Amino acid sequence: MNLLYFAWVRERIGKDQERVSPPDAVKTISDLGDWLCTRGENYVHALEDRKKIRVALNQVFVSWDQEVFKDDEVAFFPPVTGG
Amino acid sequence: MNLLYFAWVRERIGKDQERVSPPDAVKTISDLGDWLCTRGENYVHALEDRKKIRVALNQVFVSWDQEVFKDDEVAFFPPVTGG
């Protein structure tokens, strides 16, 4: 699974991208977030307040309860501020 | 009194401007219109349908019941179509 991080999520986690192989128990993006938070304080700091994080699955906005599979690309980022 | 005509009002009356000295009985722009219509068919053709004519007194939009005096400038024209 390919993970992408942008803006302050990227800064807090300390990388912009990584490949991970979460355990089978990880069914949804929410599960994925929980699992990432077990991997270090940087993930907790970046992802703890889920109301402030948007997620995109294969470049499409989705909600945290969206299912994920091993070949997916999942992006985590703050609410967008373009324009 | 100086009178100005624009657009199809000008075309129907056949001039863009004229100086007139209406009789004392002409108190309002409406009176002025009535008096002009006694002067020829061209004025009747131009001014008969007052709902379709706007008037400006000294370059300010006014209604037909506005009073006029001898040094005034009165303009007659169709509803505007700029922009």
Next chain:
Amino acid sequence: MTVKVQQKDFEASKEVAAMVDGCRNPGAIVTFTGLVRGHEERGKLEALELEHFPGMTEKQLEKVEGEARKRWDLQDCLIIHRHGPLKPKEQIVLVACISAHRSDAFEAASFLMDWLKTEAPFWKKEIYSDGTSWVEAKDADQEKAREWNK
């Protein structure tokens, strides 16, 4: 805060660049440019003749521009309106509004166009190969202009 009534053409980009130079904290620029349409209901247009009321036109444009500045937070604002004969795709009018945030600029520009349509003494005559016709004022334009006073 400028109003120009002129026969000659204008360059929106130059006008806007000069305005931005003079603004303290510009963030949003909205421009409206009106062009002569080449096709109307009656058919293919050869030209549009724009007549106006010199003197009153400038006063009325200044009035609507002043009203926009009262209603919205604008750093600068411009109206240029041409008169005389114009060909299809030629520019007729430019409205430009500069503000810190987009909603002021969008609303002010839209308001200026709506008021200009009903308050500025211009008249359009369409020239076709087989004759001419004066453009009639639209009730919808009156309605839009009135909406701003609700």
Next chain:
Amino acid sequence: MTVKVQQKDFEASKEVAAMVDGCRNPGAIVTFTGLVRGHEERGKLEALELEHFPGMTEKQLEKVEGEARKRWDLQDCLIIHRHGPLKPKEQIVLVACISAHRSDAFEAASFLMDWLKTEAPFWKKEIYSDGTSWVEAKDADQEKAREWNK
């Protein structure tokens, strides 16, 4: 009907002129240009750093542009959005809409900006002499974007 995501600057007048050339019966052009504001609540800005999500950004801009074309009668429509480091008064974004009549162009441009603010994956970081801060998304922008679905 074009969407561009680029680091380099753009010239609105050139882009618009090319669009007008390709339009059959253009009558109304509305442009929105967003500039980097030099003064924010925290103070004087040195620069703005615009980060985006390559690939997804283009998809999202095409989505909002397609939505605008579905809702309004547009002859052409353009979005250019820059990324990278930008100085105060530099251009960030251009939206241009061409239609026969003004209301389509005004509404579509305003819609595009509102949706772009909430749907395009860009993030702004403000650079001050004494530090940096990420721009926070505004509830008001969410609200404006939602208004279009009523």
